[in-house]
Amino acid sequence: MRDMENFDFNIRKFNTSNIYSYFLTHDDATKQDLVSNLNLTLPTINKNIDYLSELGLIQVCGSRGQTGGRRATTYSLCSQAKIALGLDITKHHVACVAVDLYGKIISFKRTWLVFENTDAYFKSVSDLLKDFIADNKIDKKKILGVGIGIQALVKSDNKTVFYSQIMDFGEDAYNRFCKYIPYDISMFNDAKAACFAEKWVDKDIQNAFYILLSNNVGGAMIINGQVYSGNNFRAAEVGHITLVPQGRLCYCGQSGCVDPYLAASNLSQDDLAGYFKTLETTTDSRVLDDWDRYLYYLASTINNVRSLMDCDIILGGYVGAYLEPYLEDIKKRVLKISTFDSDTEYIKLCSYKSESIAAGAALHYISQFIKTI
Ligand SMILES: [Zn+2]
Known part of the structure; x- marks a missing residue:
């Protein structure tokens, strides 16, 4: 009997x-839309519409149909x-x-505030x-939580910072935020958060590698539709692949990592928009x-x-947002040095042109909430 009750409960929850x-992916729907698209009976739809309306999760938004006929x-x-809420x-x-x-x-709002590892900060x-x-007159009762993207590596508990060379968060950053x-x-690593935002926009992504080209270079990968963290939560740290042996010094202490070659600061210290504007017309060699x-x-x-991942590659971060006019050039360059590929459709630009990390x-939290319905 208990099994049967559980079964009924699970079916109800599933429906x-x-x-x-369906409402999350469509602007509106009539009951008939739901009956035909979800293959459910009208009584089931009625019950659920009432339930979701009572929870304040859906609302009547209008009607549809022929003038003169009965409108749905x-x-x-x-x-x-x-x-x-999200912070970057x-x-x-x-x-x-x-x-x-x-x-x-x-x-959204971006504010100048210089980081320091102090209580005051x-x-x-x-x-x-x-x-x-x-x-923004946000009703506090509606706030699910605050996701914080940081330039550091964070364990899967989303609390423990264990590598923060760029910004010295210290181990108690979570407690200090909570205070x-x-x-x-x-808390999330910045690139992993930005990658999650891209996956949100394109739900069909199964395997992809996200390269965050900002003031530092980060990475994240999606395998079988999930962000993959690795055995030590250090997966996809593309910024520290050795690109030029004995090359430029990286902030990590090693030489020749990708980071010192692809960080946005190679192009401009503080005005990337201005840099790309100049680049359009400059003849300065x-x-x-x-x-x-x-x-x-x-x-x-x-x-x-x-070569390593054999998947789509998404270029994001501050630089990624400006790469549209240069995408064909990038593709040609990659094709020239590629061993296997004969086309480069796998190279994509980020959907979020700004605030991908905070988003x-x-x-x-949005994803977690939706799973509870
Ligand atoms: Zn490095």
Whole structure:
């Protein structure tokens, strides 16, 4: 008898979750849409529409049908029934985003704040977040949690920082955030968070490698639809592949890593938009030579990753957002040095042109919430 009850419960949950998923991927739906697309009976649809409406997760949004005929009521997602917040913490900035249940960024703000491993800094971050919530009139009761993207490696508990050479977070960063931020908190490596955001946009991604080309170079990989962390949570650290033996010094202490060749600072210290604007028209051979060298190293890195992983490669981060006009050039360069490939459709540009890290960190909470329905 207990088995039968469990079975009924599981079926009910499965149906509810399927119906809710339909609203997450469609602007609106009538009951008839749900009956025909989900292969469920009308009484099941009715029960679930009532249930999801009571929870405040869906709403009546209009009607559809022939004028004169009986119009069917349409329902849609209450996209802001819950909201997740995301932070991207870098050496000089803190970005705050709010993300709705579709995963859409509904507000964001980037503020200059120089990182230091002090209590005062963590309090300042909390104050920024408090202002962000107030300025955007976000209902605190709807906040699922705060995802924090940081330039450090974090264990799967999303609390323990274990490698933070770029920014000295220290081991108690999680507790210090918790001291001032009164919401559930999870911390993520920046590239892993950005990669999660890309996967959110393109749900069909099965295997892909994400290269974060920002002030430092990070990476993340998706295998069988999941972000893969490795045995020691250090997977996909493409920034520390040896690109040029005995080459430039990397912040990690080694020489010749990808990071010192592909970090955005090779192109511009603080005005990447200005750099790419200049690049469009410049005839300055020094600028063009530097760019040519950057693309040479980028093509080598892409080829290395492709040879190893045999999957799509997504170029993201600050630089990735500007690569559209240069994509064909990059593809040609990679093809020239490729052993196996005869086409380079696998090289893709990021969907998020900004705030992918903060959004990805926030999406963790949206994804978790959706799984509970
Ligand atoms: Zn390195």
